[in-house]
Amino acid sequence: MNLVGLALRNLKRRPVRTALSILGIGLAVGGALALIALSHSIQDSSRAASNELGDDFLVTQKGASDIFGGFIPEATIKRVAAIPGVARVSGELFMFAPSADQRSVLTLGWPDASYLWGRVPLREGRVPGPGERHVAVLGDTAAAWLGKKLDDELTLIGENFRIVGISNYTTVINRGLVLVPLIDLQEASYRMQQVTVIHVNVERGAVADEPGRVRTAIGALGNVTAATADEMLKSDRNLAILDAVSLAISIIAVAIGALSVLSALVMATQERTREIGILAAIGWSDSRIMVSIMLEGMLMCAIGCALGVLLSFLAAFAFPHIPAIGNLISFKPSVALIAPILGAAFTLCLIGSLFPAWRAVRMVPAEALRRL
Amino acid sequence: MGEAIEGGSGPDKSSDSKPLIALRGVSRSYDGGAIAALRGIDLQIEAGDCLAVVGASGSGKSSLVNLLCGIDHASAGTVLWQGKVLRTRRDWARRRRLDIGIVFQEFNLIPTLSALENVEIALFGRGLSTAQRLARAAVVIDRVGLEHRMHNRVTTLSGGERQRVAIARAIVNQPKLLLADEPTGNLDSVSAANVADLMFRLHQDSGMTVILVTHDDGLAARCRRRVRIKDGVIVEDVREATAGRPSEPSAQP
Numbered sequence: 087m088n089l090v091g092l093a094l095r096n097l098k099r100r101p102v103r104t105a106l107s108i109l110g111i112g113l114a115v116g117g118a119l120a121l122i123a124l125s126h127s128i129q130d131s132s133r134a135a136s137n138e139l140g141d142d143f144l145v146t147q148k149g150a151s152d153i154f155g156g157f158i159p160e161a162t163i164k165r166v167a168a169i170p171g172v173a174r175v176s177g178e179l180f181m182f183a184p185s186a187d188q189r190s191v192l193t194l195g196w197p198d199a200s201y202l203w204g205r206v207p208l209r210e211g212r213v214p215g216p217g218e219r220h221v222a223v224l225g226d227t228a229a230a231w232l233g234k235k236l237d238d239e240l241t242l243i244g245e246n247f248r249i250v251g252i253s254n255y256t257t258v259i260n261r262g263l264v265l266v267p268l269i270d271l272q273e274a275s276y277r278m279q280q281v282t283v284i285h286v287n288v289e290r291g292a293v294a295d296e297p298g299r300v301r302t303a304i305g306a307l308g309n310v311t312a313a314t315a316d317e318m319l320k321s322d323r324n325l326a327i328l329d330a331v332s333l334a335i336s337i338i339a340v341a342i343g344a345l346s347v348l349s350a351l352v353m354a355t356q357e358r359t360r361e362i363g364i365l366a367a368i369g370w371s372d373s374r375i376m377v378s379i380m381l382e383g384m385l386m387c388a389i390g391c392a393l394g395v396l397l398s399f400l401a402a403f404a405f406p407h408i409p410a411i412g413n414l415i416s417f418k419p420s421v422a423l424i425a426p427i428l429g430a431a432f433t434l435c436l437i438g439s440l441f442p443a444w445r446a447v448r449m450v451p452a453e454a455l456r457r458l
Numbered sequence: 459m460g461e462a463i464e465g466g467s468g469p470d471k472s473s474d475s476k477p478l479i480a481l482r483g484v485s486r487s488y489d490g491g492a493i494a495a496l497r498g499i500d501l502q503i504e505a506g507d508c509l510a511v512v513g514a515s516g517s518g519k520s521s522l523v524n525l526l527c528g529i530d531h532a533s534a535g536t537v538l539w540q541g542k543v544l545r546t547r548r549d550w551a552r553r554r555r556l557d558i559g560i561v562f563q564e565f566n567l568i569p570t571l572s573a574l575e576n577v578e579i580a581l582f583g584r585g586l587s588t589a590q591r592l593a594r595a596a597v598v599i600d601r602v603g604l605e606h607r608m609h610n611r612v613t614t615l616s617g618g619e620r621q622r623v624a625i626a627r628a629i630v631n632q633p634k635l636l637l638a639d640e641p642t643g644n645l646d647s648v649s650a651a652n653v654a655d656l657m658f659r660l661h662q663d664s665g666m667t668v669i670l671v672t673h674d675d676g677l678a679a680r681c682r683r684r685v686r687i688k689d690g691v692i693v694e695d696v697r698e699a700t701a702g703r704p705s706e707p708s709a710q711p
Contacts, residue, residue, distance in 0.1 A: 088588055089582075095570050095571070096570070099570055363529075363566075364567075365579070366551065367527070367529050367560055367562075368555070368580045369552070369555025369583065370555070371551045371555075371583065374583060450529070450530055450531065451530070455529070455562070455566060
């Protein structure tokens, strides 16, 4: 037998309490992982969706707090297109549009002539023709979620759209999109002559630093700013708040998990005061007694963390099958995400184990031996 | 049975000039001095002694034992181990690990462990592997006659067997001093006699110093030296010249 074996033996003595403590840590770690992973995955999914559309830059209103919060006059599209080095531009209006059954669907409006229509990977049907109104192309998961198929009618913001195509994008966000003509979305949302972003593609090969030069030229137009999708997401106020809230809730969750370890160990050491006195009486040093108690806490923590990681992977598997979640974000726990949360959990559990261990060795052995 | 175990510090008569353990003006009081368990005790115990501490309940016998092994601290005075004052908990823990074995009236075994494991845990901190610890513990379990019960959980053992496990745990490190606080107090007469015989045989075979706290005058009479405590003060300290008495077996009822 060694110290780990002794700690395991002690944990098995109170199986229900040990199991509940482990479950507490597991849920805390799993919850923290899920929260932070979800928060990160919103950014990751948005970045992947933007990359799938093949943009160099996205132009947004200068000072807009988030990607939904700014609006640009449609006329700016022509001014950006006129900048030397710009290969293609397309305006885009987007919003969460309510359907007839009050489901919010991420809806994008593109101009008739947008190059983006030509890039839509179609599973079936077609994209809207020039001048065609009140038609829509649905992402495959959006179609499934809304229960729509080709030629069905879809009501968005009180307007009816005939479904003419089903797209076959690969990223989570794009698979959940509804694409409609820009003019229809502008009318329905009272945003005439306005777009949310302008997609920009830069010519390649002519000048080494063409993207940088184009970006500076866009900035010089005034009241707009050009940024890569990554930069835009990083400066998004809503995502920053989401990150901060997720982190705060995760810390609280893990701290509560560690508190359950502390509580279990305080009870365990109180019940075993006499045994701790015995160990002291046979010559165990204070540090060895402390280590043996802390090992119990760390074992609970390790098992709880393993359970938490397992739960997070189960969530990663389950969430894509829940339309309200899976249509918008992909949940992928990664080592880079798991490591700091486990680090925090172990640190907090270590602190939580330290107190009862210190408390146990503070007592005079003869006094401990008198306890029942 | 009776084979010497390798390692451990073992009985030590090299420090003949200094007593193995000595108390100098030791007092112990509780409740802020309201209860005086020991008052100004001076006691010197030589290596190889067999000493019985006798007295009525509440006379201060157990308080004395607790101070002799450092599981309690004196309110006044000093306790010297081979002439040195042990000041810290760490110093005392080390002494108990290496040189002092304790046997309690209440056995004080860990209930979740087997007899063998209860003995093995006393070898932690000796730089031995698990296999070495178990082997050494098994030898001592065999020595106290419990080889057939070594893998049984101690809660399944009889009182006499538990006390044998406690003795095995106390001697597994080959201590210089074996302290036994009412070791037969919770046993039936047959078990009590067996346990007493075992302890005196250990003293006889290995020469380790034994301090036996008891209220049983018959048991105390088997020790060469008897110290009587009353109201926290030593009222009698008798040393008999007769050698060999401890090895005389008890009369079995």
